[in-house]
Amino acid sequence: MADSATSASRPAGAPPTIRDVAEMAGVATSTVSRALSNPGRVNRVTRERIEEAAAALNYVPSSQARGLSSGRTNAIAVLVPDVTNPFYFDIIRGTQNQLKAAGYTQLLVDTEESAEMEADTLRKMQRTADGFILAASRLTDAQLADAASSQAIVAINRSSANAPAVVIDTPGAVVQALEHLSSLGHSKICFVGGPASSWSNATRWKTFEEASQERGLTTFRVGPFAPKTTSGAAAADAAARTGATACIVFNDLIAIGMLQRLRERGIRVPEDMSIVGCDDIFGADFCNPPLTTISSPIEQAGRVAVSMLLAQLDPLQAASTRRLAVMPTHLTVRASTGPVA
């Protein structure tokens, strides 16, 4: 009863390796490897034997080792400027879902709104991740081009000829918002700006300005403000003194902050001032008053970004890959906008 002693090698504590499986199944490690990751390459009965052995040993291949020899890591890094911001939460949720479905691991990195940190992460993780999703990248066009040339990248809300991107068509809805306000009788409208380095901010402003002009509206602009509710106070004060009767705000975070400040100051929303946010983040529907805002399929954007990235990684599809996906948006009217007094 002692002649199956061959496998006495594995030190009890350590997880089983491919060799243990091979030994148990009576084949070479290469066969195990193939059976597990390239099933067609191996005879069915052999494969089944191997699968049984693997199951019996509770074998889990080491992603490290696999990565070392294959060159792939099966991990995607998602870089966001600020994990704190609900907008990115939704993106993270989207990428997380899709990545998991595809068997990838998500590496989450907070770049703290810093282009430098972003570039640095991109460099440091070049070997750690198979690809990168850059949410609201702060990189310059040149940096982006540079990065995209050496690794798989998809940007979200940062369009550039140099890298595949998915952009949320907030500008499209800015026009809608403007019309909404205009139809309520507003003619003096203020744009409350977000971070200066933000591409979205720039495009939103641009659209806002052009569309306003076409419609003969008077525009003001205040900012930039950091995308946090706490910036709302300053933003509200600045907007109020422009004399505008309505604001389109860079994002819901700032807008929600403004709502509070305006209430404190006795400026009624929407009677004295209408407010339109952007993004429709968590909270926009239950703040006081509920916020009229530009609803964005943020989570979906995250998912699409993952799909594009994965396609880019797949040699079969790499060529035919879309370079740009535009996500539709729409205006959601709630209680923070109303007719001009």
Add this chain to the structure above:
Amino acid sequence: MADSATSASRPAGAPPTIRDVAEMAGVATSTVSRALSNPGRVNRVTRERIEEAAAALNYVPSSQARGLSSGRTNAIAVLVPDVTNPFYFDIIRGTQNQLKAAGYTQLLVDTEESAEMEADTLRKMQRTADGFILAASRLTDAQLADAASSQAIVAINRSSANAPAVVIDTPGAVVQALEHLSSLGHSKICFVGGPASSWSNATRWKTFEEASQERGLTTFRVGPFAPKTTSGAAAADAAARTGATACIVFNDLIAIGMLQRLRERGIRVPEDMSIVGCDDIFGADFCNPPLTTISSPIEQAGRVAVSMLLAQLDPLQAASTRRLAVMPTHLTVRASTGPVA
């Protein structure tokens, strides 16, 4: 001018390896390895030469390869039941910060409130991560013990003798909340329960019940409800028909949902019904009315969890490591609670 041709080997596109650095610095790869990760072991001038070469080549060690030979991955997996939930957002933020500071990568996994998925992830990633942070683990005591015995683990809000944990002392503040309500004249109080499998839910209810009894209050209990705002409607309806004049709600998400529903039904908060939430998540301060809630240092809990985990990983400290950290909480009174009518 042609005798430094030795290094012609590296195929332009590929990132430099330790060998390229060694070659350029004129030393063996082992020396490079040591210079970079164990500076004291190498002569200063040699080290500097190596550092220069590394910088010149823009060398980044492959974490894969490093992991393979050293056994460490420098990554920590953070498992949360639901990335969507703002509560976990704060945890993620906390862990993210602290991990980055310590030079670790964060692997974020959404276990979808499933114990099975959690156990599975733990198994699959045993080699991928050096340790795990389990936020609000759904695992049974046995599973948890099992997992903790074979890998480094810290649980958040899931205490058990079997694994190190950081728990947020919400129960402590539940008593405070009860006193607050009692002092406002409430005597019929309803506990709105969260997920049945949640340890926090169990402890909150237990404390609630005991403390109520001591104070001679009449208690009701409704639930379980999923921790989402959308559960609020059902929760509100259920709570309303108990006849209670105040609720302590499992978490802010449900509480915020209730707020909306109660308003729709014309039940005024706090005049007809007082509401106390738990967690003080993003949004609790700007919902309508602003929510009285039990404020928790969530982000800090995440940070502490990381510290404990890292200490556990460090052979020097492993022994002296704390097994339990309790984070203090306090009641934040806003506008959703008031005197009984």
Add this chain to the structure above:
DNA sequence: CAACTTTTGGCAATCGCTTGCCGCCCGGTT
């Protein structure tokens, strides 16, 4: 100055897996 210690750097084995290449076995052709 011999005998010892330290320092410092190199050699080579490993880590666990993938993959190119080779060879064996078999049934089918000519």
Add this chain to the structure above:
DNA sequence: AACCGGGCGGCAAGCGATTGCCAAAAGTTG
């Protein structure tokens, strides 16, 4: 009967680091 090609497995060479062990060099000591 000799030949062929496909299917299936094994061999062994890496992938890019780390690390135990060893030896040369440098520094100490009595």
